[in-house]
Amino acid sequence: MTAFPAPEDPERLTLYGSFTSSSSYKPMLYLALSGLPFSFRTVNLKNGVQKTPDYLAVNRYGQVPALRHRGLTVVQSNVVLDYLARATGRFEGATEQDRWHAREWLSWEADAITNVAKVRHFNRFRTVDPAVLAYLTPPAEAALTFVDRALEGRQWLVGKTCTIADLGCWGRMVFMAEGGFDIQRWPNIVAWRDRLTAMPGFALPYDLIPKKDTEFDPV
Template sequence: MVARKPPIGAPPRPISVTSSFVFPTCRRLSAVMFVSSEERGEYELPPANATGETMSDERLVLHGSFTSSSSYKPMLFLALSGLPFSFRTVNLKNGVQKEAAHLAINRYGQVPVLRHRGLTLVMSNVILDYLARTTGHFEPKTEQHRWQAREWLSWENDALTNVARVRHFARFRPDVSQDIVNFFRPGAEAALDFADKSLAGREWLVGDACSIADIGCWGRMVFAHEGGLSIDGRPNLAAWRDRIKALPGFALPYDLIPKKDTEFEGR
């Protein structure tokens, strides 16, 4: 058996998650891609980054965009964790995500992408899952809570995505019919109502501390106001948002995600 590498920047608490937990979790999350160094195929990693500097396999490298809630979720995880990482910007407006260089690491032509230890991972919730298990940060303490955190991520990908859709059409597609926005709005409102109700009498979605469930769900809600959706009108949700904003290292997307390639040295 090959010994596992120690977690990077992890707290002393060990994480008892086996492969029987890892791979079923990945399969349950939608549109999963999890590529090992032995299975790179079309995702063969280039030996150097865009500037020609050789990147260490231990260095977390996140590709994303400052306008993307999907990019914000892993970016916020890294910021709250205080971990060093490299950010590579992908200009969605200019269509960089559809160019050959980006398609070589993300066949879907989307962001984010995480590269680490010979792996290439796409889809924001898969990346959150990986980061929690690899670093130990924002991973719930019990196995039951770990499963529930991933349950919330699956729900987010199904229900809270309506918030992103409303925001997308309201902000970026003024040319489309308002009927399209109105089609997704009831689902978005219902998802926010459900989250508000679920937070009644509790501080966090799972357990007694912030986890990837909170980061994933908040990361999708963060642009709600750009679609005319309100968090302030939901008291449990608003209090939860304020608790997240009070965490060390927190920043909103436009303050956190740079518009150019950046190195973050952590804290």
């Protein structure tokens, strides 16, 4: 028997992730805000579980997250968000244009906001030459400034409701303080953050992502 057997109920969403991972937080937040039942399977990155044969059979890239549902396995956090929105209908845009716009944000996030996560990673988990942080910090700050300007006069990044664009971008930015970024520099992001935190089911990563396998069955 492998450490990561296929879900017994193929209709039940099963998410594989890690406690410290912003990539894991994005689909976790989606599921928490959706109020959907799901199973969480922990992948201990510190112990290298992501590189074991059993987990590589789930996610060939040796990364988190991964999602299993209806006989499918979906990996890469923004692709998982895309799948969840399509499969459940939650946090989709109101129009076809909005839906494409939301996915454009996810693609941009993977290129730009990921710099925030890199700075956080090197600040917290690895010691690197200061030149590395000096190189990554300006594009990270530029990405945050871009989001802040995009939120000027708006409540959400796309349309008039929260979408996967908001969850994908915030889910990567959530650890910005651990990278040394003061959110108060970006007032529109602060207001947007406050709207997100007011949503039923919202929780920050360390409160939301468990350290062990857990079943989530909202009443």
